[in-house]
Amino acid sequence: MAELNAPASNQLRPPEGLWRRRVASFGHAGRGVWSALRSEVHLRFHALATVVAIGLGFYCGITRLEWALVAISVASVWAAELVNTAIEALTDLVSPAYHPLAGKAKDVAAGAVLLAALGALVVGALVFGPHFFNA
Numbered sequence: 001m002a003e004l005n006a007p008a009s010n011q012l013r014p015p016e017g018l019w020r021r022r023v024a025s026f027g028h029a030g031r032g033v034w035s036a037l038r039s040e041v042h043l044r045f046h047a048l049a050t051v052v053a054i055g056l057g058f059y060c061g062i063t064r065l066e067w068a069l070v071a072i073s074v075a076s077v078w079a080a081e082l083v084n085t086a087i088e089a090l091t092d093l094v095s096p097a098y099h100p101l102a103g104k105a106k107d108v109a110a111g112a113v114l115l116a117a118l119g120a121l122v123v124g125a126l127v128f129g130p131h132f133f134n135a
């Protein structure tokens with residue numbers, strides 16, 4: 001009841017602890033990335049590929065637009081791989097035994113990673129290729 005009678009300006013203020021919860025959410029997300037990095041060989045490969053792409057970007061002196069394309073590609077692959085890892089974990093939890101739908105869920109999630117990786121390869125070839133092959 002006291003909350004209903006509070007002045008309007010109070011209703012605009014974030015609820016108590018909102019920022020702490022937001023910061024905690026970042027912590028949970030970071031823990032998720034770190035835990036996936038430790039368990040997934042593919043993610044460690046993506047980490048290496050990311051370092052190589054950034055190094056090549058500086059070496060080739062790519063433009064701001066090219067940096068944007070590289071950043072979107074790298075983020076897409078990471079995001080797809082993280083979602084794939086989450087789906088694998090959930091599938092193993094819900095259906096440790098063989099089930100066609102469990103297989104389908106894992107195959108479709110893996111397909112998302114494959115598409116993101118192919119897109120990143122195309123972007124990499126178009127952005128960095130001309131610097132090495134004088135196209």
Ligand SMILES: Nc1ncnc2c1ncn2[C@@H]1O[C@H](COP(=O)(O)OP(=O)(O)OP(=O)(O)O)[C@@H](O)[C@H]1O
Nearest residue numbers: 042088095096097098099100102103104106107110
């Ligand atoms: N419970 C299941 N039921 C049916 N098919 C499954 C099941 N678990 C895995 N599979 C099949 O085996 C494939 C490989 O699954 P697995 O869990 O080994 O993932 P993975 O491809 O090895 O991924 P990662 O190497 O990233 O762990 C899946 O894509 C799916 O086709």
